[in-house]
Amino acid sequence: MIPQPSSPPPTPPHPLASFPMRLLRPPAFCLTHLPPRRILTPTKMSTSPRKPFAPPARPLHYVVASKASQIDAKLMSPPYSFTLDQLMELAGQSVSHAIFHTHPPPARVTLVCGPGNNGGDGLVAARHLHHFGYAVTVHYPKRAARPPFEALVQQLGVLDVPVDSGLPLAAADVVVDAVFGFGFRVAGGVREPFGRFLAAMNEAEGVLLAVDVPSGWEVDGGGKAEGAVRTPDVLVSLTAPKLCARGLHGVQHWVGGRFVPRRLCEELAFEVPEYPGIEGVVRVQ
């Protein structure tokens, strides 16, 4: 008789053997299954090939100033119930993202902020740009002494972002015009001290980027106040482009503000563009 090798003792069943397999698989978002993270340095970002621009499939919808303020008022009333702080944060963040796409850091950005909400958008953008690695300077000649503007200036102070009241403008690669938006009144021209700041922006070197509306331009038409800013190199329209942006040539045009409920678009009969992926801004021209 050939001795048979003694068989190993039977392995006891795994405690989870009867557990459904699909529950044992790691979920798709499990961190251990993500590919190793690539750290992008500013240099790598600025040299990476950019996606070619494809115009949007749907035609852009332009709004007049009265429609823009109606949209704002509705957004801040029930049932939409946004606060001004929220809208300003979203607007300013969109501007900072558009700057990142058009002019990645490292770069110097000078923002000129006006007395109203357009200026507030500039203050918010300045904070985000600081965190993205830009060298930021703010010029804010007429500070609004009310919420949320005071807090926005304090937040810049904590980051050591200089907030200057006067001129000359700090030298910059990108100059941001956040002086007037759809609240600008063309009658009577540009009042001081803003006339001097618009003139300084027109003389400044660097890319000129306008927030929502080029300052001094008639929002609803082709007119401009004397001393208005020149045609910007980049325009970031907020929520929906204003009528004065129609027919602009040679301007890189972005729209920001990916938060508008479909129901509001239907209620007020306006359209917003489609946004790619998780972007809060989209280039439309």
Ligand SMILES: NC(=O)C1=CN([C@@H]2O[C@H](COP(=O)(O)OP(=O)(O)OC[C@H]3O[C@@H](n4cnc5c(N)ncnc54)[C@H](OP(=O)(O)O)[C@@H]3O)[C@@H](O)[C@H]2O)[C@@H](O)CC1
């Ligand atoms: N959902 C969105 O899209 C959101 C949009 N938001 C942003 O708000 C912007 C609209 O803001 P806004 O209504 O405060 O008006 P804005 O254009 O900043 O200017 C008003 C100031 O300018 C002054 N002023 C006027 N004419 C003048 C003149 N000729 N010469 C000198 N001064 C003049 C006027 O002074 P006043 O005549 O009242 O004395 C007042 O102080 C909008 O474009 C967008 O950027 C977000 O923040 C929120 C979400």
Ligand SMILES: [K+]
């Ligand atoms: K502006």
